[in-house]
Amino acid sequence: MLTKLTAALAALCLLTGTAFxxxxxxxxxxxxxHVAYTAGQIDIEAAKQALLKSANKAVRAFAEDMVRDHMAxxxxxxxxxxxxxxxxxxxxxxxxxxxxxxxxxxxLAKLDDAAFDRAYVANEIAYxxxxxxxxxxxxxxxxxxxELKSLLQTGLKVFxxxxxxxxxxxxxxx
Amino acid sequence: MPxxxxxxxxxxxxxxxxxxxxxxxxxxxxxxxLIYIPAETSAKVGDTIEWINKDILVHxxxxxxxxxxxxxxxNKTERLILKKAGTIEYFCRFHPNMKGRIGVVPE
Numbered sequence: 001m002l003t004k005l006t007a008a009l010a011a012l013c014l015l016t017g018t019a020f021x022x023x024x025x026x027x028x029x030x031x032x033x034h035v036a037y038t039a040g041q042i043d044i045e046a047a048k049q050a051l052l053k054s055a056n057k058a059v060r061a062f063a064e065d066m067v068r069d070h071m072a073x074x075x076x077x078x079x080x081x082x083x084x085x086x087x088x089x090x091x092x093x094x095x096x097x098x099x100x101x102x103x104x105x106x107x108l109a110k111l112d113d114a115a116f117d118r119a120y121v122a123n124e125i126a127y128x129x130x131x132x133x134x135x136x137x138x139x140x141x142x143x144x145x146x147e148l149k150s151l152l153q154t155g156l157k158v159f160x161x162x163x164x165x166x167x168x169x170x171x172x173x174x
Numbered sequence: 175m176p177x178x179x180x181x182x183x184x185x186x187x188x189x190x191x192x193x194x195x196x197x198x199x200x201x202x203x204x205x206x207x208l209i210y211i212p213a214e215t216s217a218k219v220g221d222t223i224e225w226i227n228k229d230i231l232v233h234x235x236x237x238x239x240x241x242x243x244x245x246x247x248x249n250k251t252e253r254l255i256l257k258k259a260g261t262i263e264y265f266c267r268f269h270p271n272m273k274g275r276i277g278v279v280p281e
Contacts, residue, residue, distance in 0.1 A: 164271050165268065
């Protein structure tokens with residue numbers, strides 16, 4: 001499991017190009033729930049930035065889809081943790097994701113028009129790919145609770161769909 | 175007599191149903207955990223496709239040839255009457271990893 005976790009985090013480092021700190025221990029269900037929720041929140045924030053900055057119809061439609069889908073999934077995640085009486089627990093993986101997202105947000109804030117659109121969509125592809133990799137190789141296998149595991153599996157399909165959707169949007173840029 | 179009175183309307187209803195089904199059927203396709211179930215189905219012109227979305231997300235059934243585009247809200251059902259024969263590939267615009275196919279034969 002440690003090898004898998006390390007490999008997944010290494011993949012995330014490669015994709016995002018930043019160092020990825022973590023304590024090397026297996027994530028617990030409260031930590032996994034926190035990572036999954038954080039990953040969704042980050043994408044909602046990124047989409048909100050796109051909705052403020054972009055005038056591109058396809059980019060705006062994609063961003064609206066991201067807000068709607070990730071809010072729905074996160075609501076379901078909150079319902080589940082409440083039902084299971086689990087308190088999501090902050091951890092190094094969540095913290096690193098948040099730090100990286102803040103850096104990306106600042107980077108994108110400096111761009112405008114087509115440059116912003118391209119960078120936002122490119123980051124959406126890379127981000128969803130990275131999260132999918134962590135979900136597949138680490139979060140899903142580590143989850144103990146069957147309902148949490150099932151929600152993560154559905155989440156993976158949602159994220160994979162978003163990655164493909166982002167790739168479609170990117171392919172239409174001239 | 176009471177039995178006859180009970181059965182007569184039922185017989186009328188059943189006759190009506192069989193008459194209708196000879197012409198057109200309703201085919202259900204469930205959307206569950208980002209999968210169209212069944213992913214492949216066959217139908218004939220005039221049949222109704224009923225998409226039942228069991229997910230918490232909005233999905234679409236969008237024909238790749240542009241013939242139709244149905245949006246299905248979470249926990250809702252939407253219908254479409256098939257008007258043209260042919261094999262139609264369709265997907266969800268929001269989750270393009272969702273794919274389905276309907277083979278439509280002439281009436």
